[in-house]
Amino acid sequence: MLDDLNQVQLEAVTHHEGPLLIIAGAGSGKTRILTHRIAYLIKEKGVSPLNILAITFTNKAANEMKERIASLVGRVSRAMWVSTFHATCARILRQEIDRLGYSKSFVIYDNNDSKRLVSYCLRDLNIDSKRYPANKIAATISKVKNELIDAETFASRATTYVEQTVAEVYKLYQERLYQSNALDFDDLIMTTVNMFQLFPSVLDTYQERFKHILIDEYQDTNYAQYELVRLLAGKYRNICVVGDDFQSIYKFRGADIRNILEFERDYPECRVIKLEQNYRSTKTILKAANQVMQNNRARKPKHLWTENGEGELITRYQGKNEHEEATFVASEIEQMVKAGGRYKKFAVFYRTNAQSRVLEEIFLRYGVPYKIIGGLKFYDRAEIKDVLAYLRVLSNPQDTVSLKRIINVPKRGIGNTTIDKVDAYALKNNTSFYQALSNVDDIYTLSTAAQKSIKKFLALMDGIQAIKEKETLENLVRALIDQIGYLAAFEAEGTIEAENRAENVKEFVGVIKEFEEERESCDLDEFLEEISLITDIDSYDDDNNAVTLMTVHNAKGLEFDIVFIVGMEDGIFPHIRSITEADELEEERRLFYVGITRAMEKLYLCNAWSRNLWGGVNYNSASRFLHEIPPELIKDADQKVDVKAKPLSQVGIFSVGDNVYHKKFGEGRITAVKDEDQVTVFFTMEGEKTLLLSYAPLEKR
Numbered sequence: 001m002l003d004d005l006n007q008v009q010l011e012a013v014t015h016h017e018g019p020l021l022i023i024a025g026a027g028s029g030k031t032r033i034l035t036h037r038i039a040y041l042i043k044e045k046g047v048s049p050l051n052i053l054a055i056t057f058t059n060k061a062a063n064e065m066k067e068r069i070a071s072l073v074g075r076v077s078r079a080m081w082v083s084t085f086h087a088t089c090a091r092i093l094r095q096e097i098d099r100l101g102y103s104k105s106f107v108i109y110d111n112n113d114s115k116r117l118v119s120y121c122l123r124d125l126n127i128d129s130k131r132y133p134a135n136k137i138a139a140t141i142s143k144v145k146n147e148l149i150d151a152e153t154f155a156s157r158a159t160t161y162v163e164q165t166v167a168e169v170y171k172l173y174q175e176r177l178y179q180s181n182a183l184d185f186d187d188l189i190m191t192t193v194n195m196f197q198l199f200p201s202v203l204d205t206y207q208e209r210f211k212h213i214l215i216d217e218y219q220d221t222n223y224a225q226y227e228l229v230r231l232l233a234g235k236y237r238n239i240c241v242v243g244d245d246f247q248s249i250y251k252f253r254g255a256d257i258r259n260i261l262e263f264e265r266d267y268p269e270c271r272v273i274k275l276e277q278n279y280r281s282t283k284t285i286l287k288a289a290n291q292v293m294q295n296n297r298a299r300k301p302k303h304l305w306t307e308n309g310e311g312e313l314i315t316r317y318q319g320k321n322e323h324e325e326a327t328f329v330a331s332e333i334e335q336m337v338k339a340g341g342r343y344k345k346f347a348v349f350y351r352t353n354a355q356s357r358v359l360e361e362i363f364l365r366y367g368v369p370y371k372i373i374g375g376l377k378f379y380d381r382a383e384i385k386d387v388l389a390y391l392r393v394l395s396n397p398q399d400t401v402s403l404k405r406i407i408n409v410p411k412r413g414i415g416n417t418t419i420d421k422v423d424a425y426a427l428k429n430n431t432s433f434y435q436a437l438s439n440v441d442d443i444y445t446l447s448t449a450a451q452k453s454i455k456k457f458l459a460l461m462d463g464i465q466a467i468k469e470k471e472t473l474e475n476l477v478r479a480l481i482d483q484i485g486y487l488a489a490f491e492a493e494g495t496i497e498a499e500n501r502a503e504n505v506k507e508f509v510g511v512i513k514e515f516e517e518e519r520e521s522c523d524l525d526e527f528l529e530e531i532s533l534i535t536d537i538d539s540y541d542d543d544n545n546a547v548t549l550m551t552v553h554n555a556k557g558l559e560f561d562i563v564f565i566v567g568m569e570d571g572i573f574p575h576i577r578s579i580t581e582a583d584e585l586e587e588e589r590r591l592f593y594v595g596i597t598r599a600m601e602k603l604y605l606c607n608a609w610s611r612n613l614w615g616g617v618n619y620n621s622a623s624r625f626l627h628e629i630p631p632e633l634i635k636d637a638d639q640k641v642d643v644k645a646k647p648l649s650q651v652g653i654f655s656v657g658d659n660v661y662h663k664k665f666g667e668g669r670i671t672a673v674k675d676e677d678q679v680t681v682f683f684t685m686e687g688e689k690t691l692l693l694s695y696a697p698l699e700k701r
Helices: 005-013 030-043 059-079 087-100 111-124 135-146 151-155 161-179 185-198 200-209 223-233 281-292 322-338 353-366 382-397 400-406 416-428 434-437 448-472 471-483 487-494 496-517 523-535 582-596 624-628
Strands: 020-024 050-058 081-084 108-111 182-184 212-215 239-243 269-276 314-319 346-350 370-374 547-551 562-565 599-608 611-613 614-620 634-636 660-661 666-674 678-683 685-694
Touching: 005 030, 020 030, 030 050, 030 059, 030 212, 030 239, 050 059, 059 434, 081 087, 087 185, 087 200, 108 111, 108 185, 111 135, 111 400, 111 562, 111 678, 135 185, 135 223, 135 416, 135 487, 151 161, 151 185, 151 212, 161 182, 185 223, 200 223, 212 223, 223 353, 281 314, 281 487, 281 582, 281 599, 281 624, 314 322, 322 346, 322 353, 322 599, 322 611, 322 614, 346 353, 346 416, 353 370, 353 496, 353 547, 382 400, 382 448, 382 471, 382 487, 382 496, 382 523, 400 434, 416 448, 434 448, 448 471, 471 487, 471 496, 471 523, 471 611, 487 496, 496 611, 496 614, 582 624, 660 678
Parallel strands: 020 239, 020 269, 050 081, 050 212, 108 182, 212 239, 314 599, 314 634, 346 547, 346 562, 370 547, 562 599
Antiparallel strands: 611 614, 660 666, 666 678, 678 685
């Protein structure tokens, strides 16, 4: 069990009692150390598995840890607790919560349940949900619970009218949870901490039970999790935490980097072991990562090193715009694949989800298979589908599916009950849903308020329709988004998710602008047709041999042979929100460090001189992070790209009657050819499909 460990790993695994802080650098094998340490305690030190608690952050990581421990010590490991923070607390509460007046059969509300309950509280308190959106209130309640602030304490500290309003909702929300014998996700930890504080005998029981506690990813813990661990470890102090302050990137979720930076203050007798040998990356990549982190003040000094080779220099590329940047990435990947590589070895990281749109379009044009991790494809995102649905209704008011999608988006008082009544009228009178809406005065089953809301919606659409007749497509879309109040709705929600969705909507405006600039003239119908053709293309992900696209946040814990980080510009990465705040900028730098250290063999850093993003053209300087990498570690890319070229285009090679094969749709025959780039194919299994050849590679049979 110990033979294949290096000297420092061996010290971490064989430490017996007392606090232990393991600073595990990227790629240093921390999961291996955790599992071997648990196995060592059981096999060599005679610690009962019943007395060990291991906590990690995801169910997937917990299951993997269980399997590794079982492979080392056998079935005896089943007696120990290996789980997430929330699962651990739920298990404790199932045994003890009746002390607080709850039944042990309590239910757990997820985030959607919580938001729904908050909305009911707003309604019952006669609080304007437009001024105080349920999502925003729920997010605030979640945040204060993670800081272990209960409703009464929050109310006592409230000084502004907004805080007092939130306190009122928080109080009723908690009462309703109690009445429903329910806990929300944050309550699981907060209630466990409160119970330990109120009932010392219960705390003592679990301190005796868990004499050895191991916590993974300690840099990602929030205050409530910190306090839970502090209480459980308070008696025996056999606590081992593993983490890397250089990879603390979840402040927006409540993670507090001070928990790991100040561990030695909390446990002065602790032993500190640094795992600095990296088994993943080349020397060049690690030198860059080390140098970047020298610019952060809040850190525990460490220096990653490796016995791997020097490797290639980091490739630096600057394009004229985001299309040229994406084309460079696609063409580089294609060249390396032709030389014997596989698509699955490549990953492309970006700072925000909105940046994926251009990458997707260029990858489709090149025929590069890709998959998106942690997010939907651009045109599949709900907010983009909403805007497209509005445009489709403007183009064709009889499009019932699109009409029903947007009639209450953003919310305007036309709920499912109203829609059902309109549907019933349309069915009874053999008319369309749109016509039924126009005859709203004749639908006597509707309330006056519902009729008024429908009339207001129709007037809104008529106004936008008038704009459509006289404005450019870009101006139409801008007016549409403004008049339906879509961005205002996201702003009112006030969450990180809402901000990301707003950025995607702004990015969609950029799509329209580019579409018009590429053509001398175009109309709405032409645009909708092209979008429908692009979004009907195969995802190229059937065999998982695909390039991975993801945000840098989602890349943590993963590794790839070759990594591209795009959008390396001030205002993009680091994000515009972070540039003026020192702490925020340091977190952005840690995020960049995470991106760098995902690469095993080769790293590309790319930016664009100008970028259409969030509906406007940005001229940002190259990211300050690029200047923090020693120039001797970097080489400039010498490849020039032509963004108008379609390297894998099949323009002009097909004729009517040709037998073809498509990866998703199977065998078919060409039935029509239009403009040499668009064909109609009758597929044996899927029927007729119209495809753009530059986006949908076909094989001749």
